[in-house]
Amino acid sequence: MNTLTEWLAHLESAHSAGLIDMGLARVGEVKNRMGLQPLCPLIIVGGTNGKGSVCAYLTQIYSEAGHRVGTLTSPHLLRFNERIAINGEAVCDETIVAAFERIEAARQEISLTYFEFNTLAAVDIFMRAEVDVMILEVGLGGRLDAVNVFDADVAVITSVDLDHQAFLGDTVEQVAFEKAGILRGGKAVICGQVPVPARLADHAREMGADLLVLGMDFDWVNSAQQWSYRFHPQHSFLFSASRARHALPIPSLRGQFQLNNAACALTALECLNHVLPIDIGAIKRGLVRVHNPGRFQILPRRPLTVLDVGHNPHAARALRQSLMTLPYAEKRCAVFSMLSDKDINAVIDILKDQFDEWFIAPLNVPRGRQAQDIENVLNQHGIQKIHVFDDIQAAYRAVAAQASENDRIVVFGSFHTVAEVMQCIGCT
Template identity: 60%
Template structure:
């Protein structure tokens, strides 16, 4: 009998001997070739430590506003798997994904594939069959050995570079920068949203002859009270502020505009479409304000770079009477770096374990917070209970922020958004 999507996903979580992550391109390339996945439309690959999903959202909504058929691969998902594979900014249905999984199953023979490799192949298979005009593919982890790197991009973006996934990418910024630069291609625009970039990234771009564009050097932007200006591969003044909240979203949007300008010969886009796309872009859980009085914010930040950005964004909000954190994190993350950046931004902490193998238990979580000199901590059985208690305790002018992991935000997003 045909598997449902839920049955497929449960199978994929355990099917590959090395689990969900197994870096390398040999196995997936063999299956790609067997499936004859050879996209002819422009491809934009988006990598980086943070900001990938938002940049993909800007690109997708702008190209859609311009009238193009857009295929977008992102990860992870917050509410349901289908979010990862979108056509024209809408999640595809179960039937399309199941059909793609079945085609992959036939093509792979005895080649073992990870969950994310199935995800990547399914997305491109669906996009190719739908004859999309542009594919936007988000890197899952790193770049050089990530599954999306089996496809040659017409333009690449690296939004930011910081430490995360050190077990796979290295424990220095220079090592991480080299891994992320692996998506660059010769004689192709390679856009970097960090200035200065790691030297390894600059060196790799020069070595292969990539056309490196660095923010605030090769392209620039200026923010005004109600508008902003962009100068680079396009020159546009008085753009509307992006719909996505957070000061860092201007940097993500600038990277997206530089890419759009770099591909304007193949995919021309009007200023009106850019403005419309900036204002319509959505991305669940990225400094997302879901409620006022009390203010409730969802933020998937789970590493020190994201924590610093979250702290900066608080400065642009009205002063809250009481600042409440609903927090949990995975055990393999840099919790000290996250807490060090944010411990002074909250008055009360409501914590709970994540019910998954990589989740940090309450005892270890409490110990870490005490080591970082955080007091006023309440412990709950799960994140939903922690949030309900925070909401019950909060007054009109307080602020509740749910953060620390995609999994943390997902549990609350299912209550508030689904």
């Protein structure tokens, strides 16, 4: 295998148990063989939704402050390289291939999944680049996710809700326990969920982790065209000093939920400020310049077009809140598709009153839901104005051709749905 394309094609089928095989033993052994022990501060970000945005805030602000930042995120939208970035810039094919080759040499008899290769490659690349801080986004859950072979100096859990039930459980408390697996005793764990799930709080107490909670240990206030952040730890054993950040610019990431994500990121900065100091100028620049494509991304065009990768009920509720803040639209059109293992009934029930017409198509991936199935579910929810296409790009082209400048187009339901449209319009 000489190219990244060849490597990725190989990794998609190389592991006998498939793309998902939860557990830390195999990846932990290869990590030890490779001597992957980060010497810089490490932040692990988990949660049902908001992980990517928190990683984006941290990456941009640390970069603005002059620190060298390595960031692992997933999944990607257009190119695999997006997953492994230094100072927000995706690393090149050759760098990833070299890391894959080192992993291949070290693993010997041990079989690894696609994501395990991805995680080890990212940390290997970051260590060789001598970054000042690593930010690792959890891929699935937390307790048994590959990133959890590394010890977080600060863990962030943005939100807890149902998703990936086959792997994480059927209740919010079961999901909370899985996500709490990334915290470490004697270290800070930041929770943006209010109220805190009982099993997360219990696990933090049992582990001796310092739990910092939104609304109790940190909070934010929105006022007109700016906002304020306050860090005021109440029951912390690691932190006692308070800090306030006033007159902060509204983040460039759109959506009603983004100030929660930004506040979680600023709290992580506070936790590491003694080793990675950040000035207020870097924070303000980072908030204005941060970018995270596909998260309530409003394109600079008419009609108003929104891209949102939301694919579960929690994300659907956030999308609904954000859509309701937008200006009036004469006709509201959805370009929509979902994967077959997602809760399509709940997502449609939450968002059905936000659209006048639906443009649907299947996703050309193994887990893609068929168009007939999507149409049947929409009909069950009383939705009649449905247009069916062979693929998402055809669906988008059709709605774009007929929409007036006063209409609104919202593309949502999956990373794959958004990626298809981004490719269609040359969006980055």
